[in-house]
Structures are given as structure tokens and as C-alpha cells.
Amino acid sequence: MTALVLALTAGAVVGLALGALGGGGSVLAVPALIYLLGFTPAAATTAGLIIVTATSLTALYAHARAGRVRWKAGAAFAAAGVLPAAAAGAAAAHVPQAVLTTAFAAIAALSAITMLRPADTARSGSGGVRPGKAAGAGAGLGTLTGLLGVGGGFLTVPTLITVLGFEMEAAVGTSLLVITANSLASLATRSGTAASLDWAVIGPFIGTAILGAWDGKRMAAKVSGPRLQRIFAVVLLAVAAFMLADAVT
Numbered sequence: 001m002t003a004l005v006l007a008l009t010a011g012a013v014v015g016l017a018l019g020a021l022g023g024g025g026s027v028l029a030v031p032a033l034i035y036l037l038g039f040t041p042a043a044a045t046t047a048g049l050i051i052v053t054a055t056s057l058t059a060l061y062a063h064a065r066a067g068r069v070r071w072k073a074g075a076a077f078a079a080a081g082v083l084p085a086a087a088a089g090a091a092a093a094h095v096p097q098a099v100l101t102t103a104f105a106a107i108a109a110l111s112a113i114t115m116l117r118p119a120d121t122a123r124s125g126s127g128g129v130r131p132g133k134a135a136g137a138g139a140g141l142g143t144l145t146g147l148l149g150v151g152g153g154f155l156t157v158p159t160l161i162t163v164l165g166f167e168m169e170a171a172v173g174t175s176l177l178v179i180t181a182n183s184l185a186s187l188a189t190r191s192g193t194a195a196s197l198d199w200a201v202i203g204p205f206i207g208t209a210i211l212g213a214w215d216g217k218r219m220a221a222k223v224s225g226p227r228l229q230r231i232f233a234v235v236l237l238a239v240a241a242f243m244l245a246d247a248v249t
Contacts, residue, residue: 006036007201011208014051017232018179018209019059019216021157021172025209026052027108030148031239034101035246037201041100045092045148046190047197047205053183054206059213060176066217068173073164077156077174078181080135081142088146089186093193095147101247104148108240112233114158134163138178145182146189 010032018025026048033044063069092100137159144155156175160166166174 003037003201004204006032007205008208010036011051011205012212012215014205015055015059015209015212015214016216016219018052018055018176019062019213020219021216021232025055027104027111027236028239029205029209030104031108031243033205035242037198039198041097041104042093043193043197045100046187046193047202049089049145049183049187049190050197050202051206051209053180053187055209055213056176056179056183058210059217060173060180062214062217063173063176066173068169069177070166070170070174071177073160073166074174074177075181077134077138077160077164078178080138081140081145081178081182082185084139084142085146085182085185086189088143089189090146092147092190098247100148101243105240105243105247107144107148108236108243111155112236112240114155116230116233134159137163141178142182142185145179146186 010029014025014029014032017028029051030041030044030048033039033047034041039047060069137155141155141159156178157168157171160171160174161168
């Protein structure tokens, strides 16, 4: 029963993050699966991808209905990351667990730092679209998704703003398309490990994450984006510090 309550609570938080910010859910889902629900890092990254894929699809639908998804640009950005995501997903099974944990902590810290600098991100978005840089960023995000089980939305949103000149609302909605595509590509290479996962925990986690995503979208309409990002960034810094300490001790 305790595991069920923890899964339901963690799922709600993950969904809120994805719905409100267009990313960040997986950098909370994986630590929750490891430290609260007893998953190994390898199993947690696979389960995290499943959770984030289902939740992102729900949030994508909500944002698409509001006209906040730029399908053509988002699809092109995502296409650059599909193959790297699949390749990294296949390689993830051969990476030591301590390395996965350390790398994940570093990504969580980078996510927090990125979210604490929204003003700089917005100012740099006036430089025009750079297709080569966009393709490189898409490939890099795909690699992170495949290797660490992170959707990459916390990096996709600022990249869409700075490289493609998106406004914040369009960047959040379009990032969900990128997250979904990369996560599905990575999951395709991990299908053999999915059957061994604890679905009695993952199922409820997904359920409350989906509900949380709808609430997150409504929250985003009421609370300023910068304020949400600062709160989330503080939480991520704490998570990153805890995981790094655990990895080196």
C-alpha cells in the first residue's frame, strides 16, 4: 500500500511538471522510481520513458487543442533525435548503474540551471533560426532521452526559443511533440526489458501523471512561467545533489 501511495503522489508531481512546463517530468520520475519505489537505475530509466511517453501524449493533446503546437517545426526537430535516441537506448543496458546515476544527477543540475535563467534564454531568441544548430540540438536531446530515460523537455523548451525563435507557449506545446517522438524511439530498443517491470507500480504512476498533466496546463495559465520554473529548479537542484552524493558514497 505504501508503494501505491508513493507511486500515485510521484505521478501527480511528474504530470504537473510536464503539463505546466513542457518538460522536467522525467528528471523527477527516474529519481522517484529509484529512491522511493526501489527500481534499479536501468529499470527506472525504462519505466521513466514509459511514464513520460504516456503523459506527454496527454499533455500534447491538451496543448494542441489550444493551438500551441507547431507541428512542422517540431517534427523536423524531433526527427533529428529519433535515431540517436534509439541508438543510445540500446547502449544504455551496458552502462554501469553508478555512471547512469551520476550522469542523471548532472543532467538534473543542468536542467535547474537552465530554468533559473529564463530571462537570458528569452533575450537570445532574437538571433533567427539556425537549422544546423537546431539539428545538432535535436540529435543531442535524442541521445539524452535514449541513454538516461529523460524526455529532454527541460532543454527542448529553451532550445526552441533560442534556436527557432518560438514564444514560450509554443515552445512548451511543441516540446511535448519532441519528447513523445524521442521517448518512443528509445522505448523501441528497450521492449525486451519492459515486461520485467513492476506494472502494479507503473500503472498507477501513469494514471496520476496523466491527470496531473491536465492540472499542470491549467496551472500554467494562472501562474507565471518564470515563477513555476524557479520553484521547479530549486526542487531539481536538491534532487541532483542527493543523487550525486549517493553515487559517490
